[in-house]
Amino acid sequence: MAAPMLRGRCLGRCWALACIDSGSRHGRGAATGFTSSGKRGQSFVAQQPLLTAQKSRKGEHKWAAVVGLEIHAQIASNSKLFSGSQVHFAAPPNSLVSFFDASLPGTLPVLNRRCVEAAVMTGLALNCHINKKSLFDRKHYFYADLPAGYQITQQRLPIAVNGSLAYSVCVGKKWRQVITKTVRIKQIQLEQDSGKSLHDELRSQTLIDLNRAGVGLLEVVLEPDMSCGEEAATAVRELQLILQALGTSQANMAEGQLRVDANISVHHPGEPLGVRTEVKNLNSARFLARAIDYEIQRQINELENGCEILNETRSFDYKLGCTVPMRDKEGKQDYRFMPEPNLPPLLLYDTASLPAGADPQQVINIDRIREQLPELPSETREKLIQQYGILPEHSFALLNEVGLLEFFQNVIKETRAEPKKVTSWVLNIFLGFLKQRNLAVNESPVTPSVLAELLNLLDRKVISSAAAKQVFEELWRSKGKTPSQIVSERKLELMQDEEALERVCHAVMEGHPQVVMDMKRGNPRAINKLIGLVRKVTHNRADPTVIKEILEKQLSS
Amino acid sequence: MLGRTLQEVSAALKQGQITPVELCQKCLSLIKKTKFLNAYITISEEVALKQAEESEKRYKKGHSLGALDGIPVAVKDNFSTSGIETTCASNMLKGYVPPYNATVVQRLLDQGAVLMGKTNLDEFAMGSGSTDGVFGPVKNPWSYSKQYREKRKQKPHGENEDSNWLITGGSSGGSAAAVSAFTCFAALGSDTGGSTRNPAAHCGIVGFKPSYGLVSRHGLIPLVNSMDVPGILTRCVDDAATVLGVLAGHDPKDSTTIQDPGKPFMLSSLTDVSKLCIGIPKEYLVPELSSEVRSFWSKAANLFESEGAKVIEVSLPHTSYSIVCYHVLCTSEVASNMARFDGLEYGHRCDIDVSTEAMYAATRREGFNDVVRGRILAGNFFLLKENYANYFIKAQKVRRLIANDFVNVFNSGVDVLLTPTTLSEAVPYLEFIKEDNRTRSAQDDIFTQAVNMAGLPAVSVPVALSNQGLPVGLQFIGRAFCDQQLLTVAKWFEKQVQFPVIQLQELMDDCSSVFEIEKLASVSLKQ
Known part of the structure; x- marks a missing residue:
């Protein structure tokens, strides 16, 4: 077995750095009563900077x-x-x-x-x-x-x-x-x-x-x-x-x-x-x-x-x-x-050794229990990565919170949104809200189907991403409303009327000649400013990519 | 009526010759008259009368529960009895009232038995005289028998008669005395190294130790869990079988009881012993064995042989290691089992409260006698890490060898072993206490204790009176779980020897009813 080494040259968190150093492997005695038979499994060296910060003299006292x-x-x-x-x-x-x-x-x-x-x-x-x-x-x-x-x-x-x-x-x-x-x-x-x-x-x-x-x-x-x-x-x-x-x-x-x-x-x-x-x-x-x-x-x-x-x-x-x-x-x-004299030896059986005619209430069959083994966390994570193409660290995050994985899977079932999008929403926005309010997943007022509906709206470009976040906040406050209700109440739908949008763009350009000038001089950031202005006027209801197209078209005309 | 056997009095109840309440009252009155025997620690008079009334109602309706309905019984004071103080004859448990019944007690009550009281013992059943409990020693009813007194008159005696009473043997001496003095028809004892058979032999009654695992230990306050077995004390073998039939069988509360469904123990009357093979273990012929007991032993062997049984000498070569091996295993388990008596949850607690440790120490010092404390000390020594392999493990290996001795003998075709139960008849108290408890236990358990190591069934049957007019018992040892066969042989033997009934009328002059059915039986094994 290799014993991990502690060195002086590492920075940051204990496991933020991985320096796998096979040279540090060595035999381990049994001096303190630890058994060390067999060399199974893998061993990796972890850096332990906390301990070695003061050990800067090189080669000394490892x-x-x-x-x-x-x-x-x-x-x-x-x-x-x-x-x-x-x-x-x-x-x-x-x-x-x-x-x-x-x-x-x-x-x-x-x-x-x-x-x-x-x-x-x-x-x-x-x-x-x-x-x-x-x-x-x-x-x-x-x-x-x-x-x-x-x-x-x-x-x-x-x-x-x-x-x-x-x-x-x-x-x-x-x-x-x-x-x-x-x-x-x-x-x-x-x-x-x-x-x-x-x-x-x-x-x-x-x-x-x-x-x-x-x-x-x-x-x-x-x-x-x-x-x-x-x-x-x-x-x-x-x-x-x-x-x-x-x-x-x-x-x-x-x-x-x-x-x-x-x-x-x-x-x-x-x-x-x-x-x-x-x-x-x-x-x-x-x-x-x-x-x-x-x-x-x-x-x-x-x-x-x-x-x-x-x-x-x-x-x-x-x-x-x-x-x-x-x-x-x-x-x-x-x-x-x-x-303990009052308990006979505990005998277990497998299917091969099960005595004929044994009372199932009196015996325990190891093979039967093996069949009942559920999916283990490592398998679940592997499946998540394979099935949805999400990042390994996201697979850890999904399993780390009680009920979060189930929530995620229920959202996936009901939405057409990309798994990556769902992951991002569940891990960043949804989990962030929970943490902020110190709530467990099962205490969330937003159910998986509600979030799925919201993500569908986003996916179908009915609303913008910024509007979606607005709707999400609203969902948290007013329980019982559906995302669609909130969208229509608050008029958060993306503007589908291109002519109307063109008129807004035109008006914004008229009102900000200096920015238009900058843009014409080739400042690439100026167009973003105009897009922002248009979005503000439309209360985030316009798709930024469409705005950009219109602005570019109007500028070049 | 009280002199009858359990089976006889059961028949009398059924026929209405006596009612359960009358029977109960007779027993209660005799218990009071024989109080000086110190057989009982607690007399549960109210409970007993109530149970007897219930039983009477059942008889009147014709719904008796069976052979034990209305039968007065006594229980050794180391079996938990719900609502009735259970002391183990120790300061530690004085005033302790268990909230539950031991399984064996419950099974007796479920059959309608009437609980007369809790019987005396050596503290926590550690002893072979019933002399070492906090409630004082138990006196052997035979001390006051006509048979013994007459013999004593023939010899010159300078001493005061009364101070020369005899011990009952132990540790279930209270139960043995209670049955022997006709205060109940059956009693429960416990048997860890001979504690049921030894006092049975000294008190002239039947003492049966069932196979380990046949009868539940749940509720029996343990001495050595791996050897303890509830024992049955009765006036004849049939009665022991009747009680065993009620007690035996799996108990979900005791994982060491066997799973097989129990069968009723009805003993057939053996008429032909010619197919039997009786083993006489040669190692049991020790120098300390009194010549009288040895003589009864050989006469018994001759009896079997003359009736056609095959009687052979067998060897149990590891017998001599049994006592020392028992000492290690017993004290180790005692040290462990006694750890719970710390004054916190129940039982005695000292007044010292400077620290939890000081409280433990003083509580245990005050609560246990020297015998118990000595065994705890020895046991903890054997269990120390540095000693465990040298003592405990070795003792376990020796135990296995002792058990194998029996297996080998039984595999060679022997059906039952015949041995003495005790070295001699009961000795006077003053003589008994000349030796300390440890020496006495080591001597007195010599024939009985190996059986517990091997978990085998064994029964002591009274054979005859000694020259002094005192009972002598012999022991039969059977194969594991062949309790029925063992008792069948014992019953045949009992019938042959016709052991005499104890004659107590001089002492209990107004208890003539006790002896109404007294038989002046002949002693077929007269010297």
Whole structure:
């Protein structure tokens, strides 16, 4: 595996420049416990200018950062992993707690089939090997929001292993170049979520909400194949889109359905990996990137100042923008792992190994789940590029907003306008309006059919592009009106009467002899001024190309 | 009436010889009279009477629910009972009232059984004497039996009679004493290393440990999840089969129960044992085995042989590793299972609130006795990262070898193994407590505990009285999930030996009704 290098000569954003440097590849030791078996996937070198701005002494102190991620995704299921309690975000505290969730003595775990299917589907989508036999273990630690004193997880034999996640970064000056990178997935394991502790410092009390306790999680372990915050954030974003496409997790970071811990170390290329720190609970993509970049820089600074990196757990203070050591010594705990005796091994089947006469309610067929795999984001983007000829970065933009792709496709269905035109309208004007008003796609007052009608008017040259924008603004304000209604009410149709337009042109020329003079002297910009004047008089209702033709004709006559 | 077996009293209820309420009241009155036995922690009098009234209504309408309708039963106090305190004989759970019924309790209630109360045990079922709970030790009803007292009179005794009472064995001693003293017709125990069979042997009753996976553990407060099985204590083998028929079968709340639909357990009367092969494991002939028990064991083997069965010596070569292996696995699971008792959600909580950690520590120190804390400490040691491979993993491998010993023996054509249940008859309390809990458990579980490692069904059947007038039990071990075959053999044996009924009239002079059907049975295995 090649470890990305950090150099001093780069400018701009972390992933704005792509310098693929095969010379920087080197073997990686297993010094800090990262596994590094197999050379799969591609590795690219990303530049990390933030870290190296002060490293201008040439050839000295080249640092490489190594970033691995542990991602916890809450499984989208009606009930919890091992109990029948409902799963809802923001329900009243302790309203979704079964006897098992509260760890009442004598209660036993019963595995939720839906959660297993979600894990298998996610594993397949991430190119994992699905283990037909996996095991559950107990991980022990005392914490107020962990009622049983242990978490049921899959430490020894997880449900899926050895996968990969491809993610793309846009590079180049205009970000027109898309580079695909791959991060290896070590494993996906099923485990329980914990409850929530709410610390009331004032009254020195801790309040416990067990609604989340026992919700199914997919822990996705990404190998340390990333080299900076932006790469990590992009990989997480791609994983998020995949989970959402699969429906296996809502993966909403703000609601805690996707939580990231980052393992970070720095080293000199060619030397063993450095001591790593773990930055926990990164709950937004933006802070994820910032925390990782901060931590890389901090480690470099520490090492350059002759200090040592401690193998510790840190948290990111988003107000201060820095990582700080966590008070509890979680990192040093011995979790005393033990097999979970109340759950038999989890056995999965494929069509070939399915026992004859097996009750379909009792068995899970991997092949059946594979057939149900929906289109993945990468395939969707590829299709968009192929089908509509749009730019790769636009394909990313269309998938980045919940519901935007569907909106776009519905517009396309109903309009004769060029896909490129539709893309431009959806991504620039429509999305711009949403962002300005902080609205989601499904909250838009403008429906796809309305936008399609508007684009049809534009396409048929019934209105000008400027008028179309006017109509769009009007649509936003007055819900229920159709574009055609607005056009006719506001008299925004392009002037079809050429004689009338000729008269307007003539009048404008008469009124501005100086401009006409300039034009005759050969100033090419003068004609644009006249066109603008004519458009003003016609309230944008005249087609500029037609105006230009008329003006030129009148001048030469 | 109380001296009858479950089947007999069930018939009496059906025929209207007695009503459920009358039966319940008789049991309640006897429970009160025998309170000094300390068999019950909680007597659920109101609930019991209400259930008995319901049952009576059903009988009147002719809609009885079956063999258990109106039958007084008792449940060990480590099974969750909805609305009834469940303590595990520990300070930690004093005052804890579960909001749900264990599956086995629910199944008994669904059949109309009447719950008399919750029975005493060693704290969290850790022990082999029923002497180590916060509610004090359980006294063996045989201490007060005519049979035992008469024998003792023959010997000179300087000590105070009353201080010389006998232990019941454990940890389900309360359940065993409750059945033995006629306060109920069946009781639930739990069996992790012999906790049902051991007290059954000491109290002269039948103690049955079903195959692991046949009966749901949901609601049983665990000791060792991978070995715990709800046990059944009754006065005869048929009764155990009747109760098993109600309890056995898949429970969606316990993923370790088998999926096969349960069949009713009706035992046929075996008339011919000539096709049976009985194995006598040679490793069970240990020096500590009392000569009397050894003698009953060999007489039992001779009995089978004389009736035409094939009796062969077999070897279970890894038996001697069983106790130490059990120690590692048991304490490890205990350390894990006990982690939930932190004073937050339920149970005892100390007054200290300087920090969550201080609260945990004080709560657990106050809540658990030395035995429990000692096992938690040992278990956590075995589970440490640096020790896990050397202890836990090795113990698991040894466990597999022990289980394979049984598989090999059964594959060689043996149908049932015959062994002692205990080393000797019950010992006096004062003698028992000379050794600590760990030493006692290690000694007393020696014949019973390997069975739990292998998940096999086993039953202790009372055989005869010792020279001291105390019951001795022998154990039959069957193939996994061949519980019915095992009980059929046990039933045949029970019929042959005609174990005598306990005679308690000296003590309970006004309980003559208890003994109205007393049979002066002959002891066919007389020394």
